[in-house]
Amino acid sequence: MADTDPPRDDGTTGDEETMYGWRVRSVRRALAERDLSEGELTVEDLTELGHLDQYHYFGPAACDEAAHVLGLDDAETAGASGEGSSRRVLDVGSGVGGPARYLAATTGCAVHGVELRGELVSLARELTERAGLADRVRYTVGDAAAVDLPTDGYDHAVAWLVLLHLPDRASALKRMRRAVRPGGTVLVEDFTLGDPTPAQERALQNVVDAPNVVDRATFADEFRRAGFTGVGTCDLTDAWTAWTDARYDRFRERRAEFTAVHGTETYEARASFYRTVRDLFAEGAVEGGRVTARVPPAAGTDAATDSLPLRDRSDSRLDARDLSGILEGGRGD
Numbered sequence: 001m002a003d004t005d006p007p008r009d010d011g012t013t014g015d016e017e018t019m020y021g022w023r024v025r026s027v028r029r030a031l032a033e034r035d036l037s038e039g040e041l042t043v044e045d046l047t048e049l050g051h052l053d054q055y056h057y058f059g060p061a062a063c064d065e066a067a068h069v070l071g072l073d074d075a076e077t078a079g080a081s082g083e084g085s086s087r088r089v090l091d092v093g094s095g096v097g098g099p100a101r102y103l104a105a106t107t108g109c110a111v112h113g114v115e116l117r118g119e120l121v122s123l124a125r126e127l128t129e130r131a132g133l134a135d136r137v138r139y140t141v142g143d144a145a146a147v148d149l150p151t152d153g154y155d156h157a158v159a160w161l162v163l164l165h166l167p168d169r170a171s172a173l174k175r176m177r178r179a180v181r182p183g184g185t186v187l188v189e190d191f192t193l194g195d196p197t198p199a200q201e202r203a204l205q206n207v208v209d210a211p212n213v214v215d216r217a218t219f220a221d222e223f224r225r226a227g228f229t230g231v232g233t234c235d236l237t238d239a240w241t242a243w244t245d246a247r248y249d250r251f252r253e254r255r256a257e258f259t260a261v262h263g264t265e266t267y268e269a270r271a272s273f274y275r276t277v278r279d280l281f282a283e284g285a286v287e288g289g290r291v292t293a294r295v296p297p298a299a300g301t302d303a304a305t306d307s308l309p310l311r312d313r314s315d316s317r318l319d320a321r322d323l324s325g326i327l328e329g330g331r332g333d
């Protein structure tokens with residue numbers, strides 16, 4: 001965050017406002033626009049909000065792919081007994097809870113979201129309650145690098161676009177490793193470093209608030225150093241370059257519609273942010289990557305029986321044709 005950013009009236013800085021402050025307001029405005037300010041909601045009502053609900057690339061399609069890779073969508077391996085899965089998932093940096101709700105609703109798993117920002121957690125809890133998922137999806141306000149989590153308390157951990165923001169990535173990964181049970185699995189999607197110019201490094205730091213992006217090989221090594229095994233990577237660069245390019249174009253096409261609901265200032269700030277991210281990908285300054293890995297099975301156990309599956313993990317089915325989750329109401333139209 002830029003040292004020169006003055007605090008705003010609400011105590012946040014301009015950068016925080018650009019990154020997250022707009023989101024709580026904008027979710028409420030988008031719901032009001034749909035006459036959904038109060039009362040019950042469906043997960044579909046929320047996924048229709050696109051980037052306001054899931055703040056990562058490919059939104060629900062990326063969650064579906066994660067569920068496939070982790071085997072959450074497999075009734076047999078997920079332990080479904082007609083009443084849903086018994087799997088426990090830790091979602092690190094859970095935002096307003098879009099991915100957590102979607103995974104719980106589509107696979108029957110239970111999700112615990114950990115999120116740094118209290119205002120995002122308050123909204124996440126409210127939306128989750130209204131969507132009827134509060135019995136299976138809960139949230140804790142906390143720093144991924146310092147939060148107390150139960151040892152061996154989860155079968156999986158996921159994190160979408162969170163590590164790039166963390167000053168202490170190693171501590172966060174060690175906590176995830178301890179929290180996931182032996183034989184359990186993790187899936188993390190994040191920026192990796194390409195070949196940035198000094199100006200692009202500054203944009204990453206000051207605009208994207210991403211101080212510690214590392215190259216893909218280092219990204220994988222971080223998991224090994226944290227004690228994970230079977231580390232695999234998937235290159236998402238082409239898909240993310242296409243997605244961030246399409247996001248910027250579509251956002252501009254919807255200028256009038258977006259401005260009518262969220263205002264000109266929010267539009268301009270978002271357009272500038274989306275353009276910066278598009279350029280970082282298009283010019284090779286950053287890339288997209290997914291790491292999947294496993295917590296080593298306990299000594300003396302039958303690893304084949306106790307370990308959860310990791311499927312098709314070196315390939316991604318996401319491509320530019322699937323623009324789900326890109327903007328409000330914009331599911332690949």
Ligand SMILES: C[S@@+](CC[C@H](N)C(=O)[O-])C[C@H]1O[C@@H](n2cnc3c(N)ncnc32)[C@H](O)[C@@H]1O
Pocket residue numbers: 020053054055056092093094095096097098099114115116117120142143144145159160161162165166
């Ligand atoms: C790009 S958003 C992604 C949110 C969510 N994973 C999603 O896909 O909708 C990154 C999130 O990480 C959160 N975050 C940043 N630093 C964090 C930290 N140290 N501990 C926990 N969450 C953090 C941010 O507040 C934000 O909600």
